[in-house]
Amino acid sequence: MAAMFAGTARAPITAVLILFEMTRDYALILPLMTAVVSAALVSQLLSTGTVYTVKLARRGVHIEEETLPANVMQTLRVADAMSPVWATVSPNSDLTETARAMGDGAEAAVLVTDDAGQLIGILTNTDLNEAIALDTEQTAGDICTRDVQTIFPDVSLHHALSTFAGRSLHVLPVMFREQPEVACGVLRRSDITNAYAAAIERRDSKRRLDRLSPVTSDHVRYLELRVAPESVLNHHYLNEVRITEDAVIVAIRRDGVTLIPRGHTRLEEGDRVTVISAASAVEDVRGIFSGASVPMPDGSPEAARSSRQA
Structure with missing residues (x-):
């Protein structure tokens, strides 16, 4: 038994x-x-x-296995999250020039490099503000931190996060493995957060796709599309626009919450919209969400303006 x-x-x-x-x-x-x-x-x-x-x-209900391990940080690499080197200065740059290159923000920093592009040090917003307060004529090379903690792009984000926590850092220069003196990017705490959120979103999108897999066939497609800023759907109510006659909006996901689409539901930039479409209309639907124009139904303000202009 x-x-x-x-x-x-x-x-x-x-x-x-x-x-x-x-x-x-x-x-x-x-x-x-x-x-x-x-x-x-x-x-x-x-x-x-x-x-x-x-x-x-x-009964058509499928229990998905985890598509990502419990510790997502172990699977993501620094290369997946790092930003390009946005600002470098020479060690002879004065404080005014350095401030222009750095910009604003708590995580703002510039890399101090020599003529060959090799890293000399790193200069943070805090370092620069302290030097400006002293009203000295120091250069970037004088006030930068030369004992720089660096990291390689093939290292896991879990290790990178431990490095941040261990030394209370905000920015890490990412160095080429083949040229450990040359930076290929920078890693900020916010970069790690964004990469983690994107990985979780990919996992959730796959789950939603698998959940609706019984709906798809040779003639029907399930799509999950994001409303682009330039799309005509942006800032419009569903009863003001139509996609095509061969596509139906079945769900809208905004800020982690799934909304049931109704006529008075307003689409916003960044919304993830679930669409069931005929296979022949997939490209048209993708174009609409990416920024192509769509015809408005009769009676909408846009349609009235178009008819008057004609």
Whole structure:
């Protein structure tokens, strides 16, 4: 009985505990564990589902496995998150020139490099403000931090985050592995946050795609599209626009919340819109969301203006 339950439900520990509670016989523990573990292993080799998930699958409900490991930071690399080197100055640059190159922001920084592009040091906003307050004629080379903590692009973001935390840093120069003196980018704390959020969004998008996979066929496509800033859908209500006659908006995701589309629902830049479309209309739908114009239904303000201009 325990082996049968362990094989069908994939719950070997539960099977052992239930039978032991029923019999109170310690002599059964060893053969019971052997039978239960063997049944669970054989069941896992023969089928990916359990007695519960198989029933759900027959009804069109699929339980997805995790597409990303629990620690997403272990799978992402510095190269996935880093920004290009946006500002460099020579060690002879004065403070005014350095301030113009740095810009604003808590994570603002410039790299101090020589004529060959090799890293000499890094200069943060805090360093620059302190030097300006002293009203000295120092140069970037005089006030920059020369003992620079660097990182390579093939290192995991988990390691990079540990480096940030260990030294209370805001910016890390990313160096070429082949040329460890030359920077290929910079990594900020906000870059790590953005990369993590993008990875989670990709995982969630795949889950939603898999959930609607029974809807798709040779003639029907499931799309998840983002409203571009230049799209005519941006800042319009659904009852003011039409996509095509062969496509239907079925869901809108905004700020992590899924909205049910209604006529008075207003589309905004960055919205992720779920569309079910005929295969022949996919390119038209993509063009609309990326910025192509669409015809407005009769009665809308845009349609009235178009007819008057004609």
